[in-house]
Amino acid sequence: MKNIVLITVDCLRADHMSCYGYHRNTTPFLDGLARKGMFCKNAFSNGPNTRHSVPSFLTSTYPLLFLSEVESGKFHRGRKSVAELLKERGYTTAAIHSNPYVSKFYGYDRGFDYFNDFLVGQVEDEIKRNKISRALNETIKAFRAVFMKKLPHEDGQRVNEEAIRWAEGAGEPFFLWLHYMDVHMPYIPPNKFLDELGLKRYSYTKKVWLGKKIDDIKMRDEIKDDEVEDYINLYDGSIRYTDFVLKELITELKDKYPETIFIITADHGEEFREHGGLSHLEKLYEELIHIPLMFYGKDVRHKIVERPVSLVDLVPTILDFLDMGENEWLQGESIFRSSKDFVIAEAWKNERLTAYRDKEWKLIVGGGKKELYNLVEDEKEEYNLYNKERYKKEVNEFEKILNNHIKILEEERRKRKTWLQKEKIIREIRKLKIKRY
Numbered sequence: 001m002k003n004i005v006l007i008t009v010d011c012l013r014a015d016h017m018s019c020y021g022y023h024r025n026t027t028p029f030l031d032g033l034a035r036k037g038m039f040c041k042n043a044f045s046n047g048p049n050t051r052h053s054v055p056s057f058l059t060s061t062y063p064l065l066f067l068s069e070v071e072s073g074k075f076h077r078g079r080k081s082v083a084e085l086l087k088e089r090g091y092t093t094a095a096i097h098s099n100p101y102v103s104k105f106y107g108y109d110r111g112f113d114y115f116n117d118f119l120v121g122q123v124e125d126e127i128k129r130n131k132i133s134r135a136l137n138e139t140i141k142a143f144r145a146v147f148m149k150k151l152p153h154e155d156g157q158r159v160n161e162e163a164i165r166w167a168e169g170a171g172e173p174f175f176l177w178l179h180y181m182d183v184h185m186p187y188i189p190p191n192k193f194l195d196e197l198g199l200k201r202y203s204y205t206k207k208v209w210l211g212k213k214i215d216d217i218k219m220r221d222e223i224k225d226d227e228v229e230d231y232i233n234l235y236d237g238s239i240r241y242t243d244f245v246l247k248e249l250i251t252e253l254k255d256k257y258p259e260t261i262f263i264i265t266a267d268h269g270e271e272f273r274e275h276g277g278l279s280h281l282e283k284l285y286e287e288l289i290h291i292p293l294m295f296y297g298k299d300v301r302h303k304i305v306e307r308p309v310s311l312v313d314l315v316p317t318i319l320d321f322l323d324m325g326e327n328e329w330l331q332g333e334s335i336f337r338s339s340k341d342f343v344i345a346e347a348w349k350n351e352r353l354t355a356y357r358d359k360e361w362k363l364i365v366g367g368g369k370k371e372l373y374n375l376v377e378d379e380k381e382e383y384n385l386y387n388k389e390r391y392k393k394e395v396n397e398f399e400k401i402l403n404n405h406i407k408i409l410e411e412e413r414r415k416r417k418t419w420l421q422k423e424k425i426i427r428e429i430r431k432l433k434i435k436r437y
């Protein structure tokens with residue numbers, strides 16, 4: 001059986017990678033994989049940030065299946081993750097990353113034999129500190145960054161070290177999920193990678209300062225438009241660094257474990273004021289949902305997939321690569337089998353925000369607004385065509401699809417609730433039996 005290495009890069013938007021047409025040579029290594037493996041040109045995350053996207057792609061279910069989960073951040077038991085599915089089939093499973101939103105604290109270690117989020121106690125500490133004083137917490141973080149060179153996330157080389165060390169003792173077949181945080185703010189790439197892109201260097205202190213400004217919600221809004229260029233430079237440098245890190249990882253693992261399929265993708269993109277903001281808040285424009293997706297390695301033939309696909313399709317495609325068939329838990333479809341020509345993304349911020357996206361059109365509904373964009377003529381999504389009479393037919397068709405999607409989600413949620421109740425009863429009965437004997 002083949003090993004699976006799922007690599008997700010936090011905040012990596014597709015259009016800043018050279019293989020997706022970016023003007024800077026940010027991803028020379030990944031460009032090579034795109035030429036050899038299965039390269040999905042129009043891949044989308046189903047949500048605009050970690051909390052929406054990660055639970056969704058790990059379980060092939062849409063982000064808003066459980067609203068309580070979006071609010072609490074806890075990984076819901078009504079979703080079965082790819083780690084659980086593969087473990088049931090004899091795989092050794094591991095996850096290595098340093099994103100607090102998908103840490104053990106929130107239940108994301110379920111199904112993993114080994115789970116390293118580098119955060120032992122840190123999430124709890126952070127929550128406590130935020131209760132005491134946000135200002136004091138920020139000061140501690142800044143002090144750690146400047147004087148101890150301690151950044152909020154572990155860097156990619158550290159993740160690689162852990163991954164390689166784990167794989168050595170794991171035994172095959174294995175499923176390894178690695179989530180890299182280097183492209184996430186504060187963007188602090190080593191200057192060497194800015195040099196490689198022909199960009200100016202930034203001092204370490206300047207990088208930390210810029211990072212602090214964009215990380216702080218209040219300071220973020222005060223960033224001037226002409227400073228955004230610095231952030232883009234540092235973001236691109238971080239992509240180039242990640243490309244280097246992935247080259248090191250994949251070269252070594254492929255050599256040691258030739259029976260491995262590597263999947264490279266991102267949980268969502270990043271906004272640089274295209275629609276008025278910075279970071280990755282609840283919006284569904286291209287900069288936030290158009291992400292890379294490529295498969296490379298054992299028995300993966302070169303193929304360019306032009307059809308829109310989304311991350312809910314990831315787990316079914318993995319199961320298809322492993323000849324494991326379909327699973328009733330999954331809401332996506334294998335890229336090899338599906339003929340669907342649109343994707344749906346969603347987010348929750350006080351109310352539902354849903355987007356329909358096909359090769360030509362995007363309809364976004366929610367937040368008191370309805371927007372229709374023709375992406376062939378208006379790739380920046382600047383001209384809202386929703387109220388134009390001549391597009392009524394398109395609007396009706398896409399709205400029908402979105403309404404149907406919401407209905408399916410509600411039905412599915414009811415089904416899973418029943419399953420959870422049954423599970424709970426079974427657990428209670430087991431407990432009683434243990435007590436009796």
Ligand SMILES: [Zn+2]
Binds near residue numbers: 010011050051268
């Ligand atoms: Zn993320």
